[in-house]
Amino acid sequence: MKRIDIHAHAVAFPELTPRHRYTGERFLSAEELTSMYDRFGIERGVLLPIVSPEAQCFLMTPEGACTLSRQNPDRFSWFCNVDPRAVDHRPSSDLGYLLEHYKNLGAKGVGEVTANLYADDPKMENLFEACTALGLPVLIHIAPHEGGLYGIIDELNLPRIEKILKKYPDLTLIGHSQPFWSEISADNTDEIRNGYPKGKVTEGRIAALMREYPGLCCDLSAGSGCNALTRDPDYAAGFLTEFADRIYYGCDICASFNDHPARLNAFLDSLVQSCGISRETYEKICFRNAEQLLGLN
Numbered sequence: 001m002k003r004i005d006i007h008a009h010a011v012a013f014p015e016l017t018p019r020h021r022y023t024g025e026r027f028l029s030a031e032e033l034t035s036m037y038d039r040f041g042i043e044r045g046v047l048l049p050i051v052s053p054e055a056q057c058f059l060m061t062p063e064g065a066c067t068l069s070r071q072n073p074d075r076f077s078w079f080c081n082v083d084p085r086a087v088d089h090r091p092s093s094d095l096g097y098l099l100e101h102y103k104n105l106g107a108k109g110v111g112e113v114t115a116n117l118y119a120d121d122p123k124m125e126n127l128f129e130a131c132t133a134l135g136l137p138v139l140i141h142i143a144p145h146e147g148g149l150y151g152i153i154d155e156l157n158l159p160r161i162e163k164i165l166k167k168y169p170d171l172t173l174i175g176h177s178q179p180f181w182s183e184i185s186a187d188n189t190d191e192i193r194n195g196y197p198k199g200k201v202t203e204g205r206i207a208a209l210m211r212e213y214p215g216l217c218c219d220l221s222a223g224s225g226c227n228a229l230t231r232d233p234d235y236a237a238g239f240l241t242e243f244a245d246r247i248y249y250g251c252d253i254c255a256s257f258n259d260h261p262a263r264l265n266a267f268l269d270s271l272v273q274s275c276g277i278s279r280e281t282y283e284k285i286c287f288r289n290a291e292q293l294l295g296l297n
């Protein structure tokens with residue numbers, strides 16, 4: 001089965017990359033990542049640079065993602081990334097100048113956006129506006145608050161994300177992270193929204209926002225995407241079926257010990273085998289939507 005990972009990270013200089021200060025792990029090289037892909041049955045990944053200092057102890061550049069993609073054209077596509085505070089730290093900074101440069105080099109989108117600014121901060125809106133103008137989809141990590149973590153900030157029920165979706169109807173916004181996926185259920189609270197809430201889903205904000213705003217898409221990567229589906233397989237089957245055109249298989253592998261892709265694979269495989277979802281839905285989510293987004297077909 002071919003799968004395309006919408007959410008990949010790899011470092012261009014593994015021998016120079018600092019290790020995580022607590023886990024001792026470091027982000028994978030392209031070789032290490034593709035060998036995990038072979039294990040998980042993944043054909044291709046979308047390399048996402050990380051350019052905001054909140055995110056990690058170091059940065060991953062668009063130039064690195066472009067280089068790794070050119071060295072491994074059968075395994076990687078890439079997004080670029082531009083921090084919303086780049087150029088000259090103003091809401092009127094010309095971010096489009098940089099984005100267009102990377103688009104011309106082959107970038108298919110922007111992300112993972114991890115700046116710890118409010119989703120509707122004028123500098124964030126400046127980035128969303130530039131991406132809309134260039135037709136670049138944006139993959140975002142949503143955070144629950146300012147400080148001590150990374151990601152663009154929104155409150156419970158994602159009112160600021162809704163404001164962005166309303167203001168930029170032509171923007172493709174791909175949601176990711178715990179505070180995004182916990183909104184799959186209406187019983188979300190401030191206490192649990194940055195974790196992995198369990199139990200039956202009562203339809204929540206994600207379905208409502210997806211129905212109202214065609215630009216909103218979902219990234220199934222990481223523990224958050226996997227948990228949102230596996231907590232309630234019956235709800236997941238209906239959700240995946242209704243929004244089959246706007247959900248992307250993803251991994252977010254950050255270390256060699258990550259095994260959550262095996263759980264997501266097993267869950268999606270079991271859903272199609274039990275006829276919870278159709279083969280068509282399964283293929284759209286696993287690779288056809290990504291092929292379309294990346295212009296591969």
Ligand SMILES: [Zn+2]
Binds near residue numbers: 007009112252
């Ligand atoms: Zn990530």
